[in-house]
Amino acid sequence: MTKKITIKDIAERAGVSVATVSRALSGKPGVSDQLRKEIQIKAEELGYLKNSAAISLKTSKSKTIGVIVSDIRNPFFLDFLTGVDNVLFSRGYKFLLSNSDENVEKEKVYLNWMVEHGVEGILASPVSEKDGKSSVNLYRKFYKLGIPIVLYDRTFPKETQFSSVTIDNKDSIIQALIYLKNKGHENIGIFLSKSGIYTIEERLKGFIEGCKLLNLPFKEEWIGRDLYPEEMTYNKLKELLDKKNLPTAIIATNNKITKLLVSASRKLNINIPKDLSIMGYDDLPENEIISPPITCIKQPVFEIGRIASTMLLGKINDNFSEPTKVILKAEIIERKSIQDLNKKVSHFIKT
Amino acid sequence: MTKKITIKDIAERAGVSVATVSRALSGKPGVSDQLRKEIQIKAEELGYLKNSAAISLKTSKSKTIGVIVSDIRNPFFLDFLTGVDNVLFSRGYKFLLSNSDENVEKEKVYLNWMVEHGVEGILASPVSEKDGKSSVNLYRKFYKLGIPIVLYDRTFPKETQFSSVTIDNKDSIIQALIYLKNKGHENIGIFLSKSGIYTIEERLKGFIEGCKLLNLPFKEEWIGRDLYPEEMTYNKLKELLDKKNLPTAIIATNNKITKLLVSASRKLNINIPKDLSIMGYDDLPENEIISPPITCIKQPVFEIGRIASTMLLGKINDNFSEPTKVILKAEIIERKSIQDLNKKVSHFIKT
């Protein structure tokens, strides 16, 4: 077990003071190029690794940001983190990743841990439980402490002080509704995952608004609320089927519900799109090869990661502190899970 | 912007020394319960957050481990990280996550960064590039420094000093071959992703061994090597089709190749499983709803994460230092992407 090398060791070895070594290694001015090079070589030879605890204790800088995800099993974060990683790596920043697991207590533990670890900023998608419980107080506290925070995907609607990158959730559902109406659908349902979650609540609002706007019939039974755990999606669909109360189309509100809806339909012998059209949420690679290929609402997930982390670095380094709210648009990716009822009708007329 | 609170502030406020505050807050003995409680309350009131840089500098403990993934976009890591997170969180450990992105240079940067940040151990899936380039020297250096390391998914076969958790990759392919042979398949191909990667090379070895073992015809053309980037899978399949040289079954060697194989077949109008049977790799949720549902080799991914992190914590806290190599078995999950040629034959005989 080799001993840990410090700048003191290097200083002795090179016959200079620790101050000089520090300056040489940290790239600060005040050392001759000649000497700097020598010191760098010695450091390399000795296998020196800087002690960031010491540096961050001294400078209060860590070149590190904290990223909190709400559920690490959600493939959403694969693209999101790729976006984040891309911008951070190129700027020399690293990140701590934590999984709040949709649990406010866990979120608090991790948030504190990150700040204790001296992160220079935080990227978070805050949890909100059914009863309205959230960590908003902790976010407020950190805001007051001057820790840059950018919220992504989810936000606290009433807290104007936080910057955020979200999509226009309401609009995404309204777009879906318009698309469906154009395809001749009038009886449309929506399946929601865990209630309380910001994005899900917004999507529900979009559904209600959209139905009014487009003069679509609105039935409470066609809304699948709080579909958690997994079997609830199957149960709800079965119930609609049993009561012969199936809408012609159902909108899923996340990628999990999309998959559950497809597999439930399969089990119940409901043909997609003949018996039921499905509008998926999130464009995952498998949407292409599911049967039928899934028409879906696509969020610019990679972009969310890219923009949120760029904004955060802006706050950190350029002291850009006014709260900015970026709202991106989702788009519809057309595949084969939605039937065109207009064509079906004209076909009947012809025969 | 509130001032940062230190134990000194608490000490003044409570009229005691910093040492007492330190003892009280860190749960160490030597303070009366009464006083400890008072100090905790004062700390809470002041909004104290410990400075882990200072603690780490002083104690060389960080309650943090480093996790390196080889490609964050791979859904493999969703389950893996869930396993890791489960064991770490319950033991009060947190993790730094880095994405080497199959790039040796990036891997080195992150590895160094983690050690500089005082991680108490590392969980890594090392990169090895086509030309054999790897970061093995760096791993060796950290090993000598006494930093606990557990390799997962991938390993350095010749380096006996490292503990690891992998699956029996060769065996997984041999199992697949046996399964296929039982279903009447003789002409079997295999599609490999990026060459050089440990798991992929092992799976190829398993294929070659298995073919010999089972007396299966072996054609170099049926091996799709180094299928990267994405269109290569399509190209290779098209080539086989054009030359009327399609095997009856192809084994995919990871989840990406599985998906690419399905979508390429679709584009080329190759019916699965009538024209071509496919054995997928990795059991992702969508395998169930792809058309046809994908028969696959399932790795115990969650278990890999659980075991690897448990082993690492064992090394860290119990000083358990002998290298341990855990090798888990994969299993076949049967669905509908493989045709039973025996039945087909008997059908012909009957008619």
Add this chain to the structure above:
DNA sequence: GTGAAAGCGCTAACAA
């Protein structure tokens, strides 16, 4: 251009 020394916030001997 270089060195001496103070000090970041905390812990842990050692004293009392």
Add this chain to the structure above:
DNA sequence: TTGTTAGCGCTTTCAC
């Protein structure tokens, strides 16, 4: 049980 103090490894004034 509590306080005093040295020092973890580094950066950064302030001298020279």
